[in-house]
Amino acid sequence: MSTFGPQVEVAVARVRAEVARLHAELTRYGLVVWTGGNISGRVPGADLFVIKPSGISYDELAPENMILCDLDGNVIEGTPGAALSPSSDTATHAYVYRNMPEVGGVVHTHSTYATAWAARGEAIPCVITAMADEFGGSIPVGPFAIIGDDSIGRGIVETLAGHRSRAVLMQNHGPFTVGASPKDAVKAAVMVEDVARTVHLAREAGPLVPIPQEAIDALHERYQNVYGQVTEPSRTAKRPT
Numbered sequence: 562m563s564t565f566g567p568q569v570e571v572a573v574a575r576v577r578a579e580v581a582r583l584h585a586e587l588t589r590y591g592l593v594v595w596t597g598g599n600i601s602g603r604v605p606g607a608d609l610f611v612i613k614p615s616g617i618s619y620d621e622l623a624p625e626n627m628i629l630c631d632l633d634g635n636v637i638e639g640t641p642g643a644a645l646s647p648s649s650d651t652a653t654h655a656y657v658y659r660n661m662p663e664v665g666g667v668v669h670t671h672s673t674y675a676t677a678w679a680a681r682g683e684a685i686p687c688v689i690t691a692m693a694d695e696f697g698g699s700i701p702v703g704p705f706a707i708i709g710d711d712s713i714g715r716g717i718v719e720t721l722a723g724h725r726s727r728a729v730l731m732q733n734h735g736p737f738t739v740g741a742s743p744k745d746a747v748k749a750a751v752m753v754e755d756v757a758r759t760v761h762l763a764r765e766a767g768p769l770v771p772i773p774q775e776a777i778d779a780l781h782e783r784y785q786n787v788y789g790q791v792t793e794p795s796r797t798a799k800r801p802t
């Protein structure tokens with residue numbers, strides 16, 4: 562039996578449903594093969610997050626087999642899904658939530674083009690307006706780190722500190738994205754793959770043309786503060802830059 566109050570229980574149920582549902586977006590946008598990616602979501606109002614179980618087919622993911630963890634990555638025993646092993650990236654997601662309080666969602670994939678940049682250890686330069694809009698500049702590379710402990714999380718947090726980008730390419734591994742909500746982090750995962758592909762193809766065909774810094778700043782400011790609807794969570798919960 563769980564020991565949370567009714568408000569937290571409602572919030573946990575919402576996040577379970579959202580995180581389970583959002584995994585379908587990873588397959589919809591072709592960001593994963595087999596089970597090579599994961600999404601988590603912070604539970605508002607509690608030191609908890611929800612993450613998927615390890616190695617389970619996306620078709621089988623459901624609110625009741627999502628796994629509830631504390632911010633140290635410990636599974637909350639006695640809750641639905643607790644009998645399953647959590648995602649192998651649980652320690653990474655937990656580290657991000659502990660150290661980036663503004664983050665409400667984390668996504669990891671091995672999407673092809675973004676991972677190809679990661680395999681070269683090369684940042685994606687900001688040469689298209691969509692990158693300026695969404696990421697406010699280049700997409701940085703984080704250090705090579707082995708899965709299983711805090712190393713990847715530390716690399717993500719240190720690389721994103723003082724950076725506008727909500728995506729980091731962990732060297733030799735793949736992209737991790739953060740957002741104000743799980744959906745916001747999924748959007749960044751979709752966008753990072755799109756821009757990784759476009760910039761790769763552009764460079765194959767000829768030299769890249771940089772965008773002046775003032776234009777990048779103006780594009781980012783507009784997209785983050787004017788584009789879309791005012792109710793977007795990414796508008797109301799900004800990352801400090």
Ligand SMILES: O=C(CO)[C@@H](O)[C@@H](O)COP(=O)(O)O
Nearest residue numbers: 596597598599615616648649
């Ligand atoms: O990157 C890796 C393994 O290298 C993992 O993120 C990926 O295989 C997904 O693992 P999980 O099914 O979430 O445990």
